[in-house]
Amino acid sequence: MRELTYVGPGKLEWREVAAPKIDGAGQALVRPLAVATCDLDTLLLRGEAPMFGGGFPLGHESVGVVVEVGDGVTAFKAGDRVVPSFQISCGSCDRCRRGLTGNCERVRGTGMYGIGALGGNFGGALSDLMKIPYADAMLVAMPDGLAAADMASAADNIPDAWRTVAPMLRDNPGAPVLIVGGGSIGLYAIQIALACGASRVDYVDDNSGRLKLASELGASVREGPPPKKTGPYPITVAACATQAGMLCAIRSTAPGGVCTNCGIHPGETTPMPLFDMYITGMTFVTGRGHPRTVIPEVLELARAGKIQPALVTSQVVSWDDAIPALLDPPTKLVIAR
8 A cells, every 4th residue: 555654854755565454353444535734744844843753654633434344343334434533542441531542551652643653653644544453442433514624633633722722611611712823723722712602712823824814713813923921811722832932821821720732842841930830820731632532522513513624724635746735734734535
């Protein structure tokens, strides 16, 4: 089969490799129909995430169709359209049962598609077939009426946006939200926050394209680099991967508020204003999300018309046009068969 290999920044290759096969109970094979670039993929492709190396199959946000299921798979059959969770999780260990599907006890901590050895060498979504080790746990059925290309990010970035605002708005209905943008997650978060009842969403970014879209999605926008502080807001989101953006979100969090950081900050240490955080008694949340627990809710929001993820998509290209499109990736690229 063919799979798209990330060789390194600025270099991608279609390679012929052996197709995965079912070799154990509970497994399934899925043919990807649409694959979206994650915000992490964009950093990789631009050479801004060197810690991941290269030489691995790319892609982890997808919608596909089940091709084959193994013994013990009861929830799915060949022909079903599905969203495969990008993280590998068994669904039955103690952590998975508690919703910590990103830290499954049966899989080492970074188990996921699309990042090679660091993710456990499970392959990538930009391929003819994906092997799903725990099909009943990892797959989510796609509702009728939703297009695969529109929902490819339901595997990761849309649930990641959901976790930054939805739980906090349940606890604090009508609260205003600050989002410091830097990729697609912040744009999805605008839609989700407004769908969940935020009284206002303020969006800060220095990218004119994202600012324009943020305004169209219903946010009040502020152009330029993130200020030292604005607000205060009971809910803040650092949907960026910059120190300045994260610090702005932290300092702009109201006493008792919650700041969620989606960005990856490499390095042994990352400076933070701990004294200010101590004084306000705020909560700072970081780390990989656990999208498998959230995917059904995200799909329902889309099915009900409360969010329109397709509005965030910058470009949709065919499978054969993947390489030139990926070499200059927009904020949100979707590759569809």
